Amino acid sequence: MSQQTSPTEPEILPVATGRQTWAWLRGELRSRPWSVVSTGVVGLTAAAMAVLPVYVLGVLVDRIIDRAPSSVIVTIAVVVTVSALVGGVALGLSHYLIGRLGAVALADLREAGVERALGLPTTTVERVGRGDLLSRVSTDVATIGKAVSDVIPTMFASVLLGLLSLVAMLGLDWRLGLAGAIALPCYVVALRWYLPRSAPRYALERRAIAERSQVLMESMIGVETVHAYGLHTTHQRAIETASAKVRDISIGVFTLFTRFVGRINRAEFIGLATILVTGFWLVRHGEVTVGQTTAAALLFHRLFSPISTLLFTFDEAQDAGASLARLVGLVNVTAAPASVTAPAPEPLDGTLELDDVEFGYDDARPVVRGVGIRVEPGQRVALVGSTGAGKSTVAGLAAGALTPQRGSARIGGVALAAMTPGQRRRHVAIVSQEVHVFAGPLADDLRLADPEATDAQLREALRTVGADDWVDALPDGLDTVVGEGGHQLTAAQAQQLALARLKLADPTVAVLDEATAEAGSQGALVLERAAAAVTEGRTTLVIAHRLTQAASADRVVVMADGEVVEEGSHDELMAAGGRYARLWHAWTARHTYSTETMT
Numbered sequence: 142m143s144q145q146t147s148p149t150e151p152e153i154l155p156v157a158t159g160r161q162t163w164a165w166l167r168g169e170l171r172s173r174p175w176s177v178v179s180t181g182v183v184g185l186t187a188a189a190m191a192v193l194p195v196y197v198l199g200v201l202v203d204r205i206i207d208r209a210p211s212s213v214i215v216t217i218a219v220v221v222t223v224s225a226l227v228g229g230v231a232l233g234l235s236h237y238l239i240g241r242l243g244a245v246a247l248a249d250l251r252e253a254g255v256e257r258a259l260g261l262p263t264t265t266v267e268r269v270g271r272g273d274l275l276s277r278v279s280t281d282v283a284t285i286g287k288a289v290s291d292v293i294p295t296m297f298a299s300v301l302l303g304l305l306s307l308v309a310m311l312g313l314d315w316r317l318g319l320a321g322a323i324a325l326p327c328y329v330v331a332l333r334w335y336l337p338r339s340a341p342r343y344a345l346e347r348r349a350i351a352e353r354s355q356v357l358m359e360s361m362i363g364v365e366t367v368h369a370y371g372l373h374t375t376h377q378r379a380i381e382t383a384s385a386k387v388r389d390i391s392i393g394v395f396t397l398f399t400r401f402v403g404r405i406n407r408a409e410f411i412g413l414a415t416i417l418v419t420g421f422w423l424v425r426h427g428e429v430t431v432g433q434t435t436a437a438a439l440l441f442h443r444l445f446s447p448i449s450t451l452l453f454t455f456d457e458a459q460d461a462g463a464s465l466a467r468l469v470g471l472v473n474v475t476a477a478p479a480s481v482t483a484p485a486p487e488p489l490d491g492t493l494e495l496d497d498v499e500f501g502y503d504d505a506r507p508v509v510r511g512v513g514i515r516v517e518p519g520q521r522v523a524l525v526g527s528t529g530a531g532k533s534t535v536a537g538l539a540a541g542a543l544t545p546q547r548g549s550a551r552i553g554g555v556a557l558a559a560m561t562p563g564q565r566r567r568h569v570a571i572v573s574q575e576v577h578v579f580a581g582p583l584a585d586d587l588r589l590a591d592p593e594a595t596d597a598q599l600r601e602a603l604r605t606v607g608a609d610d611w612v613d614a615l616p617d618g619l620d621t622v623v624g625e626g627g628h629q630l631t632a633a634q635a636q637q638l639a640l641a642r643l644k645l646a647d648p649t650v651a652v653l654d655e656a657t658a659e660a661g662s663q664g665a666l667v668l669e670r671a672a673a674a675v676t677e678g679r680t681t682l683v684i685a686h687r688l689t690q691a692a693s694a695d696r697v698v699v700m701a702d703g704e705v706v707e708e709g710s711h712d713e714l715m716a717a718g719g720r721y722a723r724l725w726h727a728w729t730a731r732h733t734y735s736t737e738t739m740t
Contacts, residue, residue, distance in 0.1 A: 157469035190228025199436025243289030281464035288461035299451035324412025331404035488553020491518035498548035526700035580624035606671035
C-alpha cells in the first residue's frame, strides 16, 4: 500500500472574462429598469444635498465681508439644516435601494450557480476538487454580498458627490473648476498604475484560497488514514505550503495598496494647492470673491473623504470583482445535455457487483484499474486503503454517480449505467461525510428522502439512528427550523440526520463513503452503531476510515494505488500479516477502544 501521497495543484473551474462579467451585470440591470432609475434619482438627490451646504457657506463669507445683516445667518442655517435632513434621508434610502438591487441580482446569480453546481457531472467535480466549487458558492458569494451591502453603495455615493462637486466648482467660476479638475489626471494615473497590477493579484489570491481549501478538505476527510499511515508530515507540509502561498500573495496585495495610497495623497495635495493658488490670483485681480474661492476649496476638501473612500474601496471592489468572475464562470459552465433513457429491467436481487472496472477523470493514468468487488444481498463489505487509493471513486462507481470506462457496475444483474435516474435512486443510495443540513423544518429535511413519509415514520427513522432523544429536546421537535438561520446541528447530529434519510429512502444497496468518520469525536461510536442499524440486512459497501467498521464487516477489501491488493475477513487478513494487519496495528496504537467496544 502506498505510504506517501503528494497532493498536486488541483484544476479549477472556468473563471469568467471581464467582458462576460460585465455582460451579466448589464443584463441584470436592464431587467430591472425602474429599480435602476429610482436608485439613480435618490442618489443624485443625496449628492445635491451634500453639496448645497458648502455652496451656501461661500455665500455666507461674502455676506459677512459685505457687512450684511445678521439675519442672513438664519436663512443660511435653515438651508443647511433642511439640506442635511433631506440629504440624510436620501442617502439612507439610496443605500437601501442599491443594497436591495444588488441583493436581488446576487440571489439570482447564487441560485443559478447552485443549480449549475448541482448539475455538474460527477467527473468534473472530482477532477477540479470540491474546494474550488464550495468556495465559489460560499466564500465568493459572501464576498460579493459584503460588497453589495457596504462597498457598492459607498462607491455610488462617492461618484455622484464627486461629479456634482466638480459641477458646483465650475458654476462658481470655470477657472476654479478647472483648477480642481487638475487633480483628476493624478487620480486616473494612480488608478491606471494600481488596477492592472491589483486585478491579477486578487484573482491569484482567490485561486490560492480555493487551492488551500481543497488541500485542507482532503486532509480533514482522510484524517484517520493520515493518522494510520503516518502521513502527517506530507499533509502538514502541503497545508503549510498552500497557507504560505495565500499569506505571501496577501502581503503583496497589501504592499501594493499602501503604495497606491501614497499616490492618492499626492493627488489631493496637488488639487487643493492648485485651487488655493488660483483662487488667490483671481481674488487679487477681482475676478472672483473670497466666498467663491472658499466654497471651491471647501468643495474640493470635502471630496477628500469620498474620493479616498472611492479609490480605497477599489481594494474590496477588486476582490468582489474576482469573486464575481468566478461565480459567473461557474454559471457559464456548459451543462451536459440531458439524455433520455428507457427504464431498465428491475434488479433480480440486491447483489452489488463491480466487474473489472476502470475509471479515470482525464486522459492520465486511471484512478482505479481492474477492480472487482462482489457484495452479496444483505452482506456488508468494508473498503479500506490510504488517501488517494481510489476508494471514493469506487464508491461513486458503486452508487452509479460515475460510469466505468471499462467493465461494469451492476445491481441484481442490471447495469447501473442502463438504469434511469429514478431507478438508481430507488435501488442505491450513497451517504458521505460531507453532509448538508438544508434550511427549514427538520421534518422537511428528512422528507427529502421520502416526501410521503408520516411523522411516525420520521420518528422511527430517528429512533433507529439514535437521534430521537436530541430531536425531542429541540424547541419545536420535528418542526424546529434547522440549518442556516435556524438551530445549528453538530457534525454528529447532521450525520445522524443523513443516516435517517437513508433509512427513509430504503434503497436496495447502501454506499457509505466515510459517512461516520467524525474524525475521532465522541459521537463516532454512536454514528457507527447508527450506520449498522440502518444497513442491517441491506447490501452495504462501506468506505471505512475507522477500522472498527472494517472489523465488524463480513468482508474487507484493501485498495492501494487504484487496485485491490487484499481481500478477506478481518481475522483472515490479520492472520495473513499483510497490509491490512499493518494498518490495523497502526490504528489500534492510536485509539483506546477496539472492536470489543463496538459490540
